[in-house]
Amino acid sequence: MRWQDDLQFYSMHFMPYVHLPPDQEKYDSLWVDFSNKHYDPEKGHQLYQRYFRELVLADELGYDGLVVNEHHNTEYSMMPVCTAAAAALIPMTRRAKICVFGVPVNFVMPNRLAEEYAMLDVMSGGRLEIAFPLGTGMEYWSNSVVNPASARAKFRESIDIMIQAWTEDGPTTYDGEFYNYRYLNVWPRPYQKPYPRCYIVGTGSPETIAFAAERGWGYASVFVPISQQVKTFKAMREMMPKHGHEMTPAKAMANTIVYVAETNEIAEKEALEHIKYYFTVAARTTPRYLAPPGYISLDQFRIRAGTATKMHGGFDWDEMTKNWRVAVGTPERVAEKIAAWCEEADSSRVICHHHIGDMPHWKVVKNMTMFAEEVIPRLRPREKQVSTLKAQLSPQ
Amino acid sequence: MNVNGADIVLFTGGAGEPLVFLHGAGTVSGFNFSASWAQRFKVYLPYHPGFGESADSAAIASIDDYVLHYLELLDHLELDEVRLVGLSLGGWIAARLAAQNSHRLKKLVLVGPAGLRVPEHPTTDIFRLKPGELPSYLVQDPGVLAPYVPDPQSPDFLDFLVNDYHEMSSFARLAWERPYDPDLAKWLHRIDVPTLLLYGDKDRITPAPQSKTWAGLIPNAVVRIVKDAGHLVLDEKEEARKAVLDFIS
Numbered sequence: 108m109r110w111q112d113d114l115q116f117y118s119m120h121f122m123p124y125v126h127l128p129p130d131q132e133k134y135d136s137l138w139v140d141f142s143n144k145h146y147d148p149e150k151g152h153q154l155y156q157r158y159f160r161e162l163v164l165a166d167e168l169g170y171d172g173l174v175v176n177e178h179h180n181t182e183y184s185m186m187p188v189c190t191a192a193a194a195a196l197i198p199m200t201r202r203a204k205i206c207v208f209g210v211p212v213n214f215v216m217p218n219r220l221a222e223e224y225a226m227l228d229v230m231s232g233g234r235l236e237i238a239f240p241l242g243t244g245m246e247y248w249s250n251s252v253v254n255p256a257s258a259r260a261k262f263r264e265s266i267d268i269m270i271q272a273w274t275e276d277g278p279t280t281y282d283g284e285f286y287n288y289r290y291l292n293v294w295p296r297p298y299q300k301p302y303p304r305c306y307i308v309g310t311g312s313p314e315t316i317a318f319a320a321e322r323g324w325g326y327a328s329v330f331v332p333i334s335q336q337v338k339t340f341k342a343m344r345e346m347m348p349k350h351g352h353e354m355t356p357a358k359a360m361a362n363t364i365v366y367v368a369e370t371n372e373i374a375e376k377e378a379l380e381h382i383k384y385y386f387t388v389a390a391r392t393t394p395r396y397l398a399p400p401g402y403i404s405l406d407q408f409r410i411r412a413g414t415a416t417k418m419h420g421g422f423d424w425d426e427m428t429k430n431w432r433v434a435v436g437t438p439e440r441v442a443e444k445i446a447a448w449c450e451e452a453d454s455s456r457v458i459c460h461h462h463i464g465d466m467p468h469w470k471v472v473k474n475m476t477m478f479a480e481e482v483i484p485r486l487r488p489r490e491k492q493v494s495t496l497k498a499q500l501s502p503q
Numbered sequence: 504m505n506v507n508g509a510d511i512v513l514f515t516g517g518a519g520e521p522l523v524f525l526h527g528a529g530t531v532s533g534f535n536f537s538a539s540w541a542q543r544f545k546v547y548l549p550y551h552p553g554f555g556e557s558a559d560s561a562a563i564a565s566i567d568d569y570v571l572h573y574l575e576l577l578d579h580l581e582l583d584e585v586r587l588v589g590l591s592l593g594g595w596i597a598a599r600l601a602a603q604n605s606h607r608l609k610k611l612v613l614v615g616p617a618g619l620r621v622p623e624h625p626t627t628d629i630f631r632l633k634p635g636e637l638p639s640y641l642v643q644d645p646g647v648l649a650p651y652v653p654d655p656q657s658p659d660f661l662d663f664l665v666n667d668y669h670e671m672s673s674f675a676r677l678a679w680e681r682p683y684d685p686d687l688a689k690w691l692h693r694i695d696v697p698t699l700l701l702y703g704d705k706d707r708i709t710p711a712p713q714s715k716t717w718a719g720l721i722p723n724a725v726v727r728i729v730k731d732a733g734h735l736v737l738d739e740k741e742e743a744r745k746a747v748l749d750f751i752s
Contacts, residue, residue: 251630251679252680254675254676254679254680255675255679256672256673256675256676256679257676395633395634398668399630399675400630400668400671400672400674400675400679401671401672401673401675401676401679405665405668405669405672408664408665408668409661409665412661412664412665
């Protein structure tokens with residue numbers, strides 16, 4: 108099977124702030140306008156210490172990538188500057204790719220982001236992978252100096268600028284609708300040639316799918332049901348050849364929530380409350396914040412009206428296991444589910460959320476370890492396991 | 504009709520000298536208030552590109568684009584000596600058009616106009632309002648808007664939401680960064696036609712005390728403040744509709 112040839116597992120962390128006030132239920136949204144008076148920096152410091160240890164463990168256990176991403180004005184994530192988290196991870200880890208999935212480029216200057224990513228790539232000796240999110244609707248309220256109505260056009264132009272900065276010898280000029288560069292000449296240049304592996308992150312809107320297909324990049328879906336993700340990859344398989352690219356399993360990111368334990372009952376008992384917390388508390392926001400004016404097309408607005416809130420405040424376990432990649436149970440059960448999803452989506456890149464919602468450290472360690480030791484070997488062909496082991500044992 | 508590439512919907516009614524009305528950022532309450540004006544004037548009621556029944560136009564993305572669009576519409580209709588009435592966003596466009604091209608106008612009426620920065624009485628940033636809050640900012644009497652808002656359970660409600668999102672998206676292109684034009688005050692002295700500034704005293708979007716700043720900048724301006732009315736004073740009070748008619752007649 109094609110997807111099995113190059114199967115890789117990434118461990119993703121949101122680094123949420125979990126010490127919420129007991130009356131948190133009274134807030135419609137824990138994004139954008141949820142007051143930062145609820146943030147205690149000392150507790151935040153302890154959480155950072157712990158969360159970084161969890162990602163270091165993922166590296167030690169042999170995960171192929173460590174994924175961080177960025178959100179603003181929310182308890183959902185303590186990484187408003189996710190390149191800082193990535194920089195911290197580089198000297199703490201040895202072999203895993205550092206996956207910054209990623210900075211919404213509209214909130215920074217494109218030359219600046221080209222520099223940051225090039226730094227990370229050079230510092231890590233070419234371990235960087237990058238995903239480009241447009242940024243959720245909520246980020247456009249939180250960073251409201253940026254106009255959501257021109258966000259998509261600005262996003263495309265910014266990425267153009269970054270690619271030009273990485274692929275052409277500087278100095279070059281860039282004359283665009285949003286930016287005019289007289290001396291585009293970023294130092295350092297990326298370690299990887301021509302530049303690190305890139306993905307687009309999106310909710311599967313036709314605009315972002317077309318954009319990824321044009322460039323031949325991978326796609327990572329967030330907050331959309333499996334059926335829609337599969338449709339996204341299918342559309343990319345059809346579109347990529349028109350642009351001279353091939354859609355490979357490595358370009359289809361499968362986002363999963365996993366929890367592994369000794370029995371299905373134990374796994375459900377240990378994981379469910381945290382998965383519920385993730386959807387009903389951490390991700391809770393309002394339709395208005397999800398769709399600032401001009402952020403999506405009217406057709407998309409019509410489709411999404413009424414459905415998006417299910418992901419950002421609602422919780423129905425049966426629906427969830429049907430529509431989302433949630434695998435909770437014994438290693439056998441979790442491996443079976445992942446194999447089926449990879450087969451269905453022809454995907455060889457599995458992003459695992461081992462830390463979920465307000466999960467305590469011991470469960471994360473247990474989950475991450477059992478997944479590495481008992482799920483991954485069930486999915487990977489034997490020869491691949493041997494080469495991974497060798498890589499782990501080889502002296503630096 | 505098509506105005507240099509922009510597909511717009513324009514309603515007309517009545518007979519007489521031309522009166523052009525420029526609507527605000529939300530068009531849900533329609534144009535019923537203009538019925539009495541049509542008894543004495545030929546009334547032109549265009550939807551701005553990107554609002555109401557008019558299509559989006561990629562070329563029209565700034566206040567000045569709208570100003571030039573309306574100059575083209577006046578050319579197209581061969582209208583001069585126009586009575587120009589603008590409400591809220593429409594008042595912003597009308598004031599800017601008048602500052603640049605006063606000679607096309609006979610009289611100007613600005614009803615709760617947006618566009619001016621008045622730090623002591625700031626314009627409400629409507630992007631900061633929650634959906635349920637908006638009506639109480641628009642009108643003093645919620646009953647005035649009720650007939651235009653479909654029941655949330657009815658099939659029309661989604662269309663209502665989509666139209667609202669469309670208009671807010673078009674408005675965001677113009678005013679997301681700030682709900683005013685920092686340069687407008689510099690040029691209002693160029694408006695050399697009689698100007699009426701009309702407000703509801705309970706206007707919670709463009710507070711009535713803003714009228715003093717406007718009147719201090721426009722040479723030949725009078726202020727009329729109508730009691731017990733909000734931002735949509737034309738919908739709320741016959742007295743306001745009549746004040747417009749009296750002023751432009």
